Amino acid sequence: MKIGFDNNKYLKMQAEHIRKRIAQFDDKLYLEFGGKLFDDYHASRVLPGFSPDSKLQMLISLKDKAEIIIAICAKDITTDKRRGDLGITYDQDVFRLVKEFQKRGLYVSSIVVTQYEKQAAVERFCSKARRRHLKVYKHYQIDGYPTNTKKIISDEGFGKNDFVQTSRPLVIVTAPGPGSGKMATCLSQLYHENKRGIRAGYAKFETFPIWNIPLDHPVNLAYEAATADLNDINMIDPFHLNAYGKITVNYNRDVEIFPVLKKMFEGIFGTAIYQSPTDMGVNMAGFCISDDAVCRDAGNQEIIRRYYDSRTRFIREECSEAEVQKQELIMEKAKITPDDRPCVVAAHEREEASKTYAGAIELADGTIVTGKTSKYIGACSGTLINALKQLAGIDQETDVIENNAFAPIQNLKTEYLGSHNPRLHSDEILIALALSARTSENAAHALEKLPELRGCQAHITCDISQVDLSIYKQLGLQVTYEAEKK
Structure with a gap:
């Protein structure tokens, strides 16, 4: 198959960029990992040449510096929330992830249960984790999160969370799926580290949308198609444009939450460490596209595949007609039809x-x-x-x-x-x-x-x-x- 992405360049560039980001702080970086660490087949489809385990291989190259925290929301344990692709519950997936990481020589230091409220099912989960010799920490629901920054950045907010003991300069925070509390875990740690005199940093690693390719590039539109059920929308980062006069791409949820995050950073550090959501990211994938035409075609094919997938879900009453209509709108943006x-x-x-x-x-x-x-x-x-x-x-x-x-x-x-x-x-x-x-x-x-x-x-x-x-x-x-x- 035609190759449009230089995977070897990506592994080297990505690892080096993360090392530089660690050095910007007191040799301590909490890195929120979005998307899939294992088997990222969406990325390999829209970026031909991208290996499905690229992010994992990049981590392995940093394994002497890195440790992993896995976050899971207490509510997802009590409701038996499942991963659609694997058909297993989130709590089962935590233990699967631990095994997969350990098998590859990566150090999993702990599990954080977010929004903990002493639920019986959660206690059973914690007990299972401890029997596997895993450290478990508890983070609590904070009234007014994420908008009441004054309360959040206080002893009644992040201050009541357990402080997760870490020992390495790079702390990867990952989870079985979205809504698990990865960002809140990172921010809570920044608060506690700062109280201990450590100026730790935060960054976000998400492959899509790719910030330094055009908004309407088929690879970025394919991300919108992949998240049609979440109604994510790619958009120009207005904060980055205002701060630097440069056009970059982000998505609506990060743009919407950034003013709140900026206030939190100011509350923790006394100053904003980032001027835009794009600043927070460390993704180097856009620099490693070796054949733009190949990736554009791959992105278009993914958009059409996602359209058919949504149509199937609608027929089976698994989604609303609005999701199908969104896929049709994305095809219009890409100027393609199923006949392409x-x-x-x-x-x-x-x-x-x-x-x-x-x-x-x-x-x-x-x-x-x-x-x-x-x-x-x-x-x-x-x-x-x-x-x-x-x-x-x-x-x-x-x-x-x-x-x-x-x-x-x-x-x-x-x-x-x-x-x-x-x-x-x-x-x-x-x-x-x-x-x-x-x-x-x-x-x-x-x-x-x-x-x-x-x-x-x-x-x-x-x-x-x-x-x-x-x-x-x-x-x-x-x-x-x-x-x-x-």
Whole structure:
């Protein structure tokens, strides 16, 4: 696939910039980490060349200087709030994150429970953490947070929170998800450090929006599309423009909260340490775009994928129509339509020609392969097999799966598992291909081509099953589909 982002340059530049930010204070920096530390697939999709674990690798390069605090909101423990991507609760994810960090040699010093109110479920969580030899600190609800800065910056505000004992110059504050209290944890620590005579600093590390590329750049618009459910809006940072006369990009929540943060910094330090939300950030991703055209195209593809995702959520009554309308508005800003996704056009053409549901996969070299529903297989399976044949140099009219491989699987589905659909899903067609590979060189060669599907674009003209969606994702295919067509 075409590369548009220099990942090695990013790792070096990002680590060096964080070291410089640490040195600006008393060799102590609390760094709020937004977004995903592990498996940042959104970034790798819109910045081709960005490794999904780039932020983690950057941290590993600083591991001798860094320690990690994981924040979790007490309310999220009591309500069993779950991560949508992993399907596990926030409290379970805290322990998963601890293991993942420790496995990579990173030091997790403690857990902070924010908005603590002596809830029974929270006490059980704290007990579990201590049994795992993790230090747990408690931060409390502060009346008037975040606007009543006079009370917040006092013994009745941050002063009543536990002071988290840290030992390294860089303190990463992360969490299972948004709303966990990362920023409040950082600010509370600044207050306590300052009372102890340490002028510790604060910075924020979020990859998107990228502050030094245009507001309407597809990569930044793709961030708006990704957060349509939160209604985040990219905007020019007015504080940075006023202070320095320079145009930079930020997003509405940071811009809205900045006057309050500035007051807090003044209350803690006696002066404002930053003049704008952009000043607080340390993101160097914009300097590492090596091919702007590639990243623009990748951003546009992500916007269209997010549009289809919101449309699916709306059909399944998981979001309002306003979210879909926002995605349509973002496409208008980017001056694109779903037809700017080549596999969408190809899939629709195959559907019209075959008079049945169809699909298309755009391979790495730009070749587009289509497939359709038949009596044996669904659109996802047909498209997948045809793509593997194309990659293996096998004629599309050549069968790579033995006819007698279909019947046993179909019989199992309909006679024993109660399915009314005899057509093979993507996992079943791959099993049939693997069975055929024992005796067929063509099947074996097609099977070997599975890794080459990673990063390719796909579209299916109907709703698809969870198992088909799961297989496509496992293969690294970036798929869109039309959930309204059953």
